[in-house]
Amino acid sequence: MGRSATDLARYPEPVAILVDENTRVVVSGMTGSEGTFHTRQMLEYGTKVVAGVTPGKGGTEHLGLPVFDSMEEAVTATSPNAGLVFVPAPFAKDAVLECAAAGLPFVTLITEGIPILDSVTMMNRLRSEGRTRLLGGNCAGIISPSKCKMGIMPGHIFAEGPVGLVSRSGTLTYEIVWELTRTGLGQTTCVGIGGDPVPGTRFLEVLEMFEADPATTSVVMVGEIGGTDEEAAAEFIKTMKKPVVGFISGRTAPPGKRMGHAGAIVSGSKGTAQSKVDALREAGATVADTPSEIPKLVAASLAASV
């Protein structure tokens, strides 16, 4: 069942989780078109991007940042503590494991379309090595508003505040965050765990971090059909002191059809939205029927928990 609370002691415990103003990011695949566009956006947001890695382009400069041939050289020269990977799917596993070998404790993988076997191999190796947390792939990344944006989300829709958010989806998260922000409900950290069937970090682990984070007072969890990670998270929600508002998409998706995300598929009787909604409700979470209900439910949960 993934990493447990005891493993999390290996990771630092910041206010806001996983990334903050002390996060120094190295970008793997920074010189590509995606990498260039989003690195520029991150720099504009104020993220401390310190270097890029592209094999064969070492010694050059890009967006005013040094580019290295290898992660090892980038780590030695610029002391980053987080890696962000943009390389195309066939090279994603290699890039992530290179980050881990160079000693980075945290890696976010944005790339979509990674072969499942690569994700499985990568996760089992990272877990046995035990020193790197992976977030993604196929995710929008992570943002601690006003502190650090490490990903492809539009920064201006986020605001600082007490809500922790974790989600398998990108644009649906933006939709929900936009409504939260406009209602005056800012966020500590928004974590995109991604739409792949074998995610590096799962709901349960992020909920554990939010529960331990003093700045987070309420949690929003956005799940979807496929797999049983929401059900596993619900077991932990039973023990949480902080209120959780949940939302599950794909409630009317037919079984056996893959709904855009590689992981969004109901297989046989496994992974249905109903099973997830039921598990969350039984665990004491409030489950919204439609995204526009979420701010109201979060506000109510905050008022009740004061």
Add this chain to the structure above:
Amino acid sequence: MKLHEYQSKDLFSKFGVPVTPGEVASDAEGALRAAQALGGKVVVKAQVLMGGRGKAGGVKLFDRPEDAAAFAGELIGKRLTSVQNPTGMVVEKVLVAQQIEIAEEYYVSILLDRAEQKLVVMCSKEGGMEIEEVAARDPQAIARLVVNPIWGVEDFEIRSLARRAKLPTNVVRQFVPMVKSLVKAYIESDAELIEVNPFALTTDGKLIAADAKVSIDDNSQFRHPEFRETADDAAENPLEAEAARQGIAYVHLGGDIGIIGNGAGLVMCSIDEVSAAGGKPANFLDVGGGAKADRVEKCVRLVLSDPNVKGLLINIFGGITRGEEVAHGILEAFEHLDVSIPVVARIEGTGAQEALNLLSGSKIVGATTMQEAAQRIVALAGA
């Protein structure tokens, strides 16, 4: 991507797993030659990628090659429908396989265990029926073996699996190397699913894969040129096949409200909202990030080529993609296409106001929330 039975069996053979002797045929003459070569007593199986093929009349046993050929001739070109696939699929090829005398039927499958993030081999003594039925009736009847693909699998683990599944001890000697080969085939082919149902024990004591179901991970296509031809006819629906050719993330759902959005989660959510409003979604379509006018036009064209579509919902959250750019795309698409059905466009986030201003002169109806947009399109399409 699902492989046909004959392709799956070819794959098994390549990895040294014994299969029923057989040949694929695409006409009656080919079937006749195959049946004669196989000794006359054969089973003819329609090669269609759908469940319930037997009940749909796509599988029959024959004692004489002439009868097998006649049936093959009837079957090829015919559309088979089943409970699982009411639209059905046209048979293009048949597999002519030797009849075997089966003493016992077992079940073996390999798939991804998402919770463990490893592979799992499942085995049951009760083969020949739907595994979901077995699981529902008696979960204990299915034994599991979790495999870390980095380490692979050892013989003793497979022996333990066989013991837990209560397979007869005299079968285990044949069973172990076969499962080992199937795991190897799974890993080396980037499979998503390998299912052998039944794994048949013949009356003369041989273990054979009597049926074979293999599905390959679409994301691995770049390193598997051997499956490239298969990819073409793997789509279960002509619109899905066309979408795949154009690189559009499209899933056919069979209703009458077309749905276009950006991001898988948002589109799934739009589908839920349309259903909640009493409508029947025709499709899932994700335009992808940063879609420009020509991309939007292609997507609109694809959705409208479904003759059942009576209304279109466009749901966009402008992030890094600006809302007004999408609005321009929609307008351009509508300039080139003669659209007579109602369209509701809901554009939120960055550039939403500009988008609304742009669309205000057109006959496209706006909406603020996703829920409201869904209710509008259902009402308009129903009128």
